[in-house]
Amino acid sequence: MSTTCVRLEHVGKRFMVPRTQRTALRAVRSIVRGEPLRRELWVLEDVSFELQTGTRLALIGRNGCGKTTLLRLLSGILAPTVGVLEVPSAPRPLFSTTVGFSNELSVADNVYLFGAVHGMTRRTLGPRQDEIIARAGIEHLMHAPLKDLSVGQIQRLALSVFAETSGRFLIFDEVLGNVDRGFARTAAAFFRRLAESGRTIVMTSHDAGFLRAYCERAIWIERGRVHRDGPFDAVMQEYESSFGDDAAHDPGPLRNGWGHAPEEPEPAPAAAPARGHARAQHTAGCKPCS
Amino acid sequence: MPSTRLATPAEEAAWLLRRAATRGRAFFGASNRALFVELVRTAFKVADHNSIAGALWSLLAPFAMLTALYLVFRDRFGEELKAYPLYLLLGISFVSYFATATRHLLAVLFIHRALLLNTTVPRETVILSQVAFHTYKLSIELVLCALLAVHYGTFSWSAMVAALPLLLAFIGLVTGVGLLGAVVHSFARDIEHIWSLVSHLLMFVTPVFYDLESLSAPARFVIYWLNPLTPFLVALRGLFIGPPVHPGVYAHAVVIGVTFLIAGYAAFLTAESAALERT
Numbered sequence: 001m002s003t004t005c006v007r008l009e010h011v012g013k014r015f016m017v018p019r020t021q022r023t024a025l026r027a028v029r030s031i032v033r034g035e036p037l038r039r040e041l042w043v044l045e046d047v048s049f050e051l052q053t054g055t056r057l058a059l060i061g062r063n064g065c066g067k068t069t070l071l072r073l074l075s076g077i078l079a080p081t082v083g084v085l086e087v088p089s090a091p092r093p094l095f096s097t098t099v100g101f102s103n104e105l106s107v108a109d110n111v112y113l114f115g116a117v118h119g120m121t122r123r124t125l126g127p128r129q130d131e132i133i134a135r136a137g138i139e140h141l142m143h144a145p146l147k148d149l150s151v152g153q154i155q156r157l158a159l160s161v162f163a164e165t166s167g168r169f170l171i172f173d174e175v176l177g178n179v180d181r182g183f184a185r186t187a188a189a190f191f192r193r194l195a196e197s198g199r200t201i202v203m204t205s206h207d208a209g210f211l212r213a214y215c216e217r218a219i220w221i222e223r224g225r226v227h228r229d230g231p232f233d234a235v236m237q238e239y240e241s242s243f244g245d246d247a248a249h250d251p252g253p254l255r256n257g258w259g260h261a262p263e264e265p266e267p268a269p270a271a272a273p274a275r276g277h278a279r280a281q282h283t284a285g286c287k288p289c290s
Numbered sequence: 291m292p293s294t295r296l297a298t299p300a301e302e303a304a305w306l307l308r309r310a311a312t313r314g315r316a317f318f319g320a321s322n323r324a325l326f327v328e329l330v331r332t333a334f335k336v337a338d339h340n341s342i343a344g345a346l347w348s349l350l351a352p353f354a355m356l357t358a359l360y361l362v363f364r365d366r367f368g369e370e371l372k373a374y375p376l377y378l379l380l381g382i383s384f385v386s387y388f389a390t391a392t393r394h395l396l397a398v399l400f401i402h403r404a405l406l407l408n409t410t411v412p413r414e415t416v417i418l419s420q421v422a423f424h425t426y427k428l429s430i431e432l433v434l435c436a437l438l439a440v441h442y443g444t445f446s447w448s449a450m451v452a453a454l455p456l457l458l459a460f461i462g463l464v465t466g467v468g469l470l471g472a473v474v475h476s477f478a479r480d481i482e483h484i485w486s487l488v489s490h491l492l493m494f495v496t497p498v499f500y501d502l503e504s505l506s507a508p509a510r511f512v513i514y515w516l517n518p519l520t521p522f523l524v525a526l527r528g529l530f531i532g533p534p535v536h537p538g539v540y541a542h543a544v545v546i547g548v549t550f551l552i553a554g555y556a557a558f559l560t561a562e563s564a565a566l567e568r569t
Contacts, residue, residue, distance in 0.1 A: 024481055027478050095409070099404045102332050116321075116329075
């Protein structure tokens, strides 16, 4: 029987953004003049949904729409400003494949360090160290410092170590950005195993094909709010067609000079309620919510 | 947006205590212990280039300072103060540890921002791994102080046992000041430069190479009561060199350590999210 793994009710997240560059003198001057030191920026507003155990959910949306912030709330890294957030089982998130390593240590040592950052001990990883490094395809670099590896190789190592996690609720944020086609096949096998294992998975990616292969449900986040929530194909089709509408008004991909479409502007700050208590309930170990 | 209300001070205090208790339980969990060990191990390997020679190099600075101060001040203070090299080494070790560890802790949220915002690593684990790394260096210097005490015939095991709570309180002081600094640093980045200046001055406004008794009464009052390092140093020298200090000095030092630790941690728990979100 499936149980509720995540419940969000009218969750909102507000960041307080400094108005000027932070120095002690400027802070004192602002206080003396009665000027506010920071301005509000609502990144998520009124987000409500439930997730049953074993669901594979894709979060989709444009850059800056609040996907990563929502994943950080689910992981317990950030606390909601308002609303109710309940996550009974602690998730294991993978936000970045380069964070959690030390450039100065060898690849072999980094397996333990990255593993420890993601909740694995030397006792668990020790017997599997060779296999982990071989799976990443860098066994010839086992004793080389991590700084000698390319970004793609580091990403392969990260995914290879993370594949050892025993977490029942996993979160992935754009983790297959730089891997080559060969390792993409290995990663695909890993994600297929995950999909078949009955674990709860929440992932984001701008690769619709990747998400389609593993997710059954999608939530489209637009300007910090849930725009659509439903079966993956239906939501993705609507999301992709929204770009078609934009294309008519788009001045062209080179507008920002980098060959990419311009980034979505930051959402405008909304009127904010007074400081209050959001109810966030994570399991023990959750940082801000405990 | 759902309606919200302001929390009362009692609710805020209860929330802080609950949060600290939950964090404490998480901190002593098995996987977190493993993470703590890995972070400390990494700090050693990176700082000392994974070599004994690297570790020895990092001990060179206090001994260079000891030599310089001894050569300059032995005629002025060395005659009056018993076991002057030991007296100097204790002062240098304590002040250097305080200055270096707090300077690192000040920027800990900034330096480890990516780790703290992209993983579920408990923030306390990252902070305490930094404290542990610096404490290890202090421990080596204190072992050398104990050897010097043996040489001067002032060593006693009971004094060493009595020094342990004092050292723990001193680590508490360093952690508390570091946490307060880390929170302030998130909102005013230039505090790093101000703190760097303060830490340099500490060598002179703490009785490292001079004796409190050699100062005028007002100066003695200021340096003892306004510099939190002084009671620690006076009490520790009493244990290592003698004569034993008044128990009030010992208690004063322990109270300072505990108070700063509690204040620093409370400030950190209150402001950590705001500090990290936009560090």
